[in-house]
Amino acid sequence: MTQQMFALSFGLAAMLAAADIAHGAPQCDSREAVTALLADRYGETRRSIGIAGQAAVMELFASDATGTWSITLTLPDGRMCLMASGSNYEALTEDLPAGGDPA
Template identity: 85%
Template sequence: MTQQMFALSFGLAVLLSASQIAHGAPQCDTRKAVTALLADRYGETRRAVGLAGQAAVMELYASDATGTWSITMTLPDGTMCLMASGSTYEAVTEDLPAKGNPA
């Protein structure tokens, strides 16, 4: 009985996760179109940038006025995809630990 309940619970969790992944698939367009959308609709500007692997660029866009944020990924062909977005953005400035000291 316990194994059967575990199997049913696990199966339900997998189904829920799969629906979340499918529903949350990245939305992609040209970099120009996505940055214009983020600026015009949400007032977001680029706040951070980094390399994702050797071929993609990750960027964080956010707005102090609206509190929204978006994480994008730009591919070598110029396609930009919205990977995640949310609300209640807050910039945090923290001092980094000195070299050699465990964090």
């Protein structure tokens, strides 16, 4: 299970990085500068956090007021990189599907 979670988190980080590379290099700066930009310009606050791979931290920032969202990746050296962003953010809480035989 641990290997599957590692593969999924590493895969997500790789997909985000690949998507961003198609649009140019990731925008990186100090964590303080990036979080200030997201708060001041877009009104975004941190909504979730997770470990990406073995050494990076993925965070989702979003704003209910503007509907914008941003995914960042903080690297071991302290740099935070903006990996993806978009609009129409909506927070969801869903129950897991029932387990067992569906019949």
